[in-house]
Amino acid sequence: MTVTTSRHLTPAGPEPAGVDNRLVVGGTALTWRSLPTPTLPDPAAVLARSAVHALTAARQHAVHGTELLLSTVSRVDAVTRTELLTAGFTVGVLDDDGVHPSAPARPRAAEAGRLWLLTSGSTGRPKRVGHTLGTLTTVRGDQPERTWLCPYAPGTYAWWQVVTLSLTQPGQHLVVVEPDELDDWPTVAATHGVDAASGTPTFWRRTLYRDAEALARVPLRQITLGGEPVDQAILDQLREVFPTARISWIYASSEAGASIVVHDGRAGFPVDWLDRETPGRPTVSVRDDELVVTSPYHGAGLAGPIRTGDRVQVLDGRVLITGRLDSDEINVGGSKVSAGVVRGVLTGHPAVAWARVTGRRAPVLGRMVVAEVVLAPADPSGADTGVPDEAALVRWCADRLPEHAVPRRIRVLTDIPVKETLKSDV
Structure with a gap:
């Protein structure tokens, strides 16, 4: 069954303030206003076939208040799909013909204005976290005109952060790259005048590794990092390429929202x-070496400390986020090792473009520290920097x-691994 598109829906509210901002998707110039207006089920779990379909669903929610969970097709497996149908969502793939829905197992009334996010599932199966456009919109003051790059997978928290900025703020234009454009995004960005870009540290490291010269040709004035631990090495590398840009890192999560923003070019934040x-x-x-956040941008039902x-x-007056509690700590013969700290040491080497640090079973000690690295490409000037x-x-x-934290095995990879979320699960 197909739900056909309609251009005669009655809006639940006014068009968002950024409705005339420019959008570029797949090389095609659009505006929010010019997007098609399919009739979405309510409540709907929309699986977007492409970036333009995802943007369409976002605008429809902003105008009509449909209860919406937005994702890509690839992020919703059979188990998650069944969970959504059981929770009362109509699950449908959105393409050029409209929505192709599967009816919910237990139909229910929609919750007006509710937006749902699927977590990345890095600590288990993806969870649903409830938000609204209000809790996802964290930039509210007047902003200088920008053309933003959005490389994130539709429906993720980071995607909504960039999208709500463009939807709600005049002069915040958007260039969206599809997955098959990621390897060549600097060319796309330079072509369409991108001067602000948000990505994970892995996204930036991979771009620097693949073609730093092409990246340098993008006239970036604002660089934002988030989604993974941000270390000093990647901040310094970006500063070297873009000496006059503002470089910011953001700590945000689906549960707590955007909580920490740092602009001083240093890893961590002041104690x-x-x-x-x-x-x-x-x-x-x-608390007990764990970051705790109390935020007005929290997800539904998550008020108070999270x-x-x-x-x-805490090191030298800075609070450094090193990784997940369940994966960052490695117990080596009774001594605790932070995988994030070791990773930061490795990426501090001038010849290392990326590193991952884990624990491996070992006799006597129980666990030992091991690592994988990707080495930086040769210096384009021809200088012999040496390959370690x-x-x-x-x-x-x-x-x-300390001796117990030194990696005992280091394997060299030929490319930086990256998931659809632009993370490498470090």
Whole structure:
């Protein structure tokens, strides 16, 4: 069954303020206003075939208030699909012909204005987190005119952050790259005048690794990182390519919303930000080495302090987010090792473009530290910077880490791995 498109829907509210902002999708110039207006089921779990279909669903929600969960087809497996049908969603693939729906197992009344996000599932199966456009829209003041790059998978928290900025703020234009354009996104961005871009550290590292010269040709004035731990090495690498751009990193999650924003070019945030209470702004704390956030942008039913599951370390007056509690800590013979700290040491090597650090079973010690790295490409100037072997990288770590934290095995990969979420699960 197909639900055909209609251009005669009665809006539940006014068009969003950014409705005339420019959109570029697949090389085609559009505006929010010019997008088609399919009739969406209510409540609907919409699986978008492409970026333009995802943007269409977002605008429809903004105008009509349909209860909406938005995702790509690939992020919803058979188990998740069954869970959504059981929860009363009509699940439908949205393409050029409209929505192709499967009826819910237990129909229910829609919750007007509700937006649902699927978490990445990095700590288990994806969960649903309820929001509204209000809790997802965290940039509210006047902004300088920008053309933003959006490389994120539709329906993720980071995607909604960029999309709500363009929907709600005049002068915030959007260039969306499809998955098959990711390897060549700097060319797309330069062609369409992108001067602001948001991505994960893995996204930026992969771009620098593949073609730093092409990246340097993009006239970026605003660079934003988030979604993974942000270390000093990637901030410094981006500063070298873009000496005059504002470089920001953001800590945000589906549950707590956008909670920390740092613009000073340094990893971590000042320790005096802890437990600082400001009306209308998030409060961040540390309990048992875990980041705890109390935020006005929290998901539905998550008011109050939220234990994020992210491990932090206080060092030299900065609070560093090193990784997930359940994966960051490696117990080596009774001594605790932070995988994030070791990763930061490895990526601090001038010849290392990316690193992943994990624990492996070992006799006597129980676990030992091991790593995978991708080495930086040769210097385009022809300078001989040297290619480190495993022994050289181990020595680099040994000079900067306690003995039990030094990786015992380091494997070299030929490319930086990346998931649809633009993360590499480090």
